[in-house]
Amino acid sequence: MTSRLELDICVIGAGSAGLSLAAGAAQLGLKVALVEHHKMGGDCLNYGCVPSKSLIAAAQVAQTLRRADRFGVGAAEPVVDFAAAMDHVRAVIAAIAPHDSVERFEGLGVRVIQAPARFVSRDEVMAGEIAIRARRFVVATGSRPVAPPVPGLADVPYLTNETLFSNRARPDHLLVVGGGPVGLEMAQAHRRLGARVTVLEAARLMGSDDPELVDVVRRRLASEGIELHEQARILRVERDGVEVAVAIDTGSGERRLAGSHLLVAAGRAPNVEQLDLAAAGIAATPKGITVDKTLRTTNRRVYAIGDVNGLAPFTHMAGAQAALVIRHALFRLPVDVHAGPVPRCTYTDPELAQVGMTEAQARAAHGDTVRVVRWPLTGNDRAQAERETEGLVKVVTDRRGRVLGAGIVGARAGELVQVWCLALARRLKIGAVAQMVVPYPTLGEINKRAAGAYFTERLFSPRTRRIVGWLFRLG
Ligand SMILES: Cc1cc2nc3c(=O)[nH]c(=O)nc-3n(C[C@H](O)[C@H](O)[C@H](O)COP(=O)(O)OP(=O)(O)OC[C@H]3O[C@@H](n4cnc5c(N)ncnc54)[C@H](O)[C@@H]3O)c2cc1C
Numbered sequence: 001m002t003s004r005l006e007l008d009i010c011v012i013g014a015g016s017a018g019l020s021l022a023a024g025a026a027q028l029g030l031k032v033a034l035v036e037h038h039k040m041g042g043d044c045l046n047y048g049c050v051p052s053k054s055l056i057a058a059a060q061v062a063q064t065l066r067r068a069d070r071f072g073v074g075a076a077e078p079v080v081d082f083a084a085a086m087d088h089v090r091a092v093i094a095a096i097a098p099h100d101s102v103e104r105f106e107g108l109g110v111r112v113i114q115a116p117a118r119f120v121s122r123d124e125v126m127a128g129e130i131a132i133r134a135r136r137f138v139v140a141t142g143s144r145p146v147a148p149p150v151p152g153l154a155d156v157p158y159l160t161n162e163t164l165f166s167n168r169a170r171p172d173h174l175l176v177v178g179g180g181p182v183g184l185e186m187a188q189a190h191r192r193l194g195a196r197v198t199v200l201e202a203a204r205l206m207g208s209d210d211p212e213l214v215d216v217v218r219r220r221l222a223s224e225g226i227e228l229h230e231q232a233r234i235l236r237v238e239r240d241g242v243e244v245a246v247a248i249d250t251g252s253g254e255r256r257l258a259g260s261h262l263l264v265a266a267g268r269a270p271n272v273e274q275l276d277l278a279a280a281g282i283a284a285t286p287k288g289i290t291v292d293k294t295l296r297t298t299n300r301r302v303y304a305i306g307d308v309n310g311l312a313p314f315t316h317m318a319g320a321q322a323a324l325v326i327r328h329a330l331f332r333l334p335v336d337v338h339a340g341p342v343p344r345c346t347y348t349d350p351e352l353a354q355v356g357m358t359e360a361q362a363r364a365a366h367g368d369t370v371r372v373v374r375w376p377l378t379g380n381d382r383a384q385a386e387r388e389t390e391g392l393v394k395v396v397t398d399r400r401g402r403v404l405g406a407g408i409v410g411a412r413a414g415e416l417v418q419v420w421c422l423a424l425a426r427r428l429k430i431g432a433v434a435q436m437v438v439p440y441p442t443l444g445e446i447n448k449r450a451a452g453a454y455f456t457e458r459l460f461s462p463r464t465r466r467i468v469g470w471l472f473r474l475g
């Protein structure tokens, strides 16, 4: 029997975006419902960030053992219990799950409804047997892995991020389709845990990142024994006994690669099919629900945040978009989703982090007036101490020194990039970072040194030397 609910806000989807929105709105005193048809926590907790970073951590331990002799500690080929590594992944998910749980959200005053939601009109949603009317709806239904249109793919068993972390037997040979963040993070983790790994990428690895920085990652992956095929067009996929075989066009002919497992990590599609968006007058493209700068859809009562709008498919951006909707819908403040920087980090080893424009984007926008400064990790004492000297920071500014973007490849790049996130968010000039006093010896010093490099030429120029000489002799 249908029951009715009248609310201030109805949030559809309990992933990173929906949870942040529901928690914020409920704590501000609104009557909120959160509708989720599957697992609380969505992709990030169950099939995305959390399991992938947990597996990467296990793989890092294995790699540290292998390379311990550089520190005078006996190196050993680690004995990897793959199922136990997956138990570790499960345990991390379980440790974080209470934070995203029904119990916690009900404790915050949110009505959690575990059912699929769909629009029935511009201002009503059906969630199972509950008809919900609300002043505002927020669609936060996320995305799912896409299967590329490869002949034969539908007829072979393959893994995606939704099934990979349930696999408890180490693949003998993992074939990975896609050289984006999912493909590369998981390729390296599996390689380090003892699998043979081959990556097949249709274009180039990490296509949206700065090629100079990607090169450092590429070299490391190859040196660890991962077979990388870029510009590889997959012709077909087929079964080969118990194995899966992929035929690729290498440009100079066909090549056949057989593996024990196939992971498809070839991009994402928004979860919109079940929502009956047309019933609510909400427009969408294959990339996601169409939103304006306030994250409102073509139905002004409805917002769309997180992966489902296709703007910036990252957990931190899902949270940031939830905060914008709270500002706009609850506090009636102006917001612009395009105004702030979008940082990202791929957690390969070395990590590759980027915020703001890459050099190519900056040159396209500002021409040759941009300035580029770099600082290598070899020039950092802490990196030397830890034998983590591969990588660099690269900062791009406009001609007045305003920071346009920064990219870092190296150990803990995701942590190191944060100062540049602040610089971009506050529209700082590079001098602000150069003047910062930071503890020695830290990896973070590379940021200050890169910023300092911007001024080196001018600081130690003949003109400055003349001025200093003159000033010094004055007294
Ligand atoms: C392997 C992997 C690793 C990743 N690693 C990182 C990382 O390190 N850092 C990072 O920032 N990002 C990472 N991401 C991306 C990140 O996971 C996503 O950007 C984030 O989870 C998006 O959150 P969301 O709330 O928009 O969607 P989701 O987390 O997908 O949540 C959407 C929720 O809506 C529910 N839902 C869908 N349709 C309906 C319906 N009709 N009714 C009710 N409920 C519905 C779903 O069940 C789901 O729970 C990773 C992604 C993957 C796949």
Ligand SMILES: NC(=O)c1ccc[n+]([C@@H]2O[C@H](COP(=O)([O-])OP(=O)(O)OC[C@H]3O[C@@H](n4cnc5c(N)ncnc54)[C@H](O)[C@@H]3O)[C@@H](O)[C@H]2O)c1
Binding pocket: 148, 149, 150, 177, 178, 179, 180, 181, 182, 183, 185, 200, 201, 202, 203, 204, 205, 206, 207, 232, 234, 265, 266, 267, 268, 313, 314, 344, 345, 346, 347
């Ligand atoms: N560290 C992180 O922040 C992190 C980690 C993992 C995933 N994510 C997010 O998850 C999303 C999905 O990641 P992803 O890596 O699956 O997608 P992606 O779109 O970033 O990369 C997919 C790659 O697959 C390639 N590809 C597509 N079709 C192919 C084919 N037929 N044959 C060979 N290669 C093909 C593409 O050229 C591309 O390089 C991303 O948007 C990312 O933001 C983030």
